[in-house]
Amino acid sequence: MDVLTWGRSPWDQPILTHVSWDLLWASLFAGVVFLVAHASYMVLSAHRKRHAAETDAMEAARAHLPERIVRHSMAARLFHWAMAASMFTLLLTAFLPIVGIQFAWVTWHWAAGLVLTASILFHIIHATFWLDFWSIWVGPRDIPELKAEVLRELGHDVPGPRPGKYPLGNRLYHLAIVVAGLSVVATGLFMMVRVRTPFFTRNPYLLSDGTWGVTYVLHGMAGVALVGLVIAHVYFAVRPEKWWITKSMILGWITRRQYLEHHDPERWDVTRSDRSDRSDRSDRSDRSGVRDVRDVRDVRTVQLSD
Numbered sequence: 001m002d003v004l005t006w007g008r009s010p011w012d013q014p015i016l017t018h019v020s021w022d023l024l025w026a027s028l029f030a031g032v033v034f035l036v037a038h039a040s041y042m043v044l045s046a047h048r049k050r051h052a053a054e055t056d057a058m059e060a061a062r063a064h065l066p067e068r069i070v071r072h073s074m075a076a077r078l079f080h081w082a083m084a085a086s087m088f089t090l091l092l093t094a095f096l097p098i099v100g101i102q103f104a105w106v107t108w109h110w111a112a113g114l115v116l117t118a119s120i121l122f123h124i125i126h127a128t129f130w131l132d133f134w135s136i137w138v139g140p141r142d143i144p145e146l147k148a149e150v151l152r153e154l155g156h157d158v159p160g161p162r163p164g165k166y167p168l169g170n171r172l173y174h175l176a177i178v179v180a181g182l183s184v185v186a187t188g189l190f191m192m193v194r195v196r197t198p199f200f201t202r203n204p205y206l207l208s209d210g211t212w213g214v215t216y217v218l219h220g221m222a223g224v225a226l227v228g229l230v231i232a233h234v235y236f237a238v239r240p241e242k243w244w245i246t247k248s249m250i251l252g253w254i255t256r257r258q259y260l261e262h263h264d265p266e267r268w269d270v271t272r273s274d275r276s277d278r279s280d281r282s283d284r285s286d287r288s289g290v291r292d293v294r295d296v297r298d299v300r301t302v303q304l305s306d
């Protein structure tokens, strides 16, 4: 299997042009193998959520929590679905012509690329100033959670830490998407210089042939990696035991019981008035009927001070 595709310059020297499209099939294949392996493993895997009796006790002790807990603000959900729509458009416009379905894809492709770029910029600003920025990253502090999760997978009852707002797997996935997504956006924006757009005069001579080759290869590699990553993401979103998360990306909330079953309330403290709550504040007027937990606490504070 080839990894790179080479052309020849007018002086008959080899120049890098693209990644080899064999990699597209390799990424599709890796995605499908992962699905089959994971689905088979899940038949054998121990269930990882908290036992019913333990959750009952926690629920009784936290009766002040509202029935619905905000998990994704309206702004976060809009970002997610705008990014998903642009990502699918980019994948289809990029790879359908490569597998033989020809159409004028380039304009659709860069236009969807600009939507993705804008939604990522919005997400970075939103996550930095309105959400709990560090809740999505992984680091050495997650080793105890990793150990506890592996033991639970093996069927042991482990008291160790449960996930905070985002489970470890989700945070590792986010990291992979950040690397592939930022690479494809940075190279794609450069590549727009080579094609006809209404924004500037096309200039294929801005970079040397070799540098263009490297840019196209990086863009192709990140794009091909996104095929496997998107397959895995959609697979998890449609698995029945993950519907509660998928539903929260549509409606914005999870139930109090789901919150206690799957999360560590110490690590994702929904009663704390920190920056992660700021985005939820904007949802208070949401017609979904979700009450912000601070509303409950405010009422109790008022009652106490009365």
Ligand code: HEM
Pocket (backbone or CB within 6 Å): 017, 018, 019, 087, 090, 091, 094, 095, 106, 109, 110, 112, 113, 114, 116, 117, 184, 185, 187, 188, 189, 191, 192, 193, 194, 195, 216, 217, 219, 220, 222, 223, 224, 226
């Ligand atoms: C999911 C994300 C993306 C995927 C899978 C993807 C994939 C691809 C692929 C496979 C190509 C053909 C490359 C080649 O011929 O070597 C391409 C070309 C291109 N892409 Fe993307 N891309 C993505 C995101 C973007 C973004 C974000 C932009 C711009 C902001 C962009 C702009 C372009 C441009 C301008 C071309 C060059 C078209 C040409 O030279 O004819 N792409 N893309």
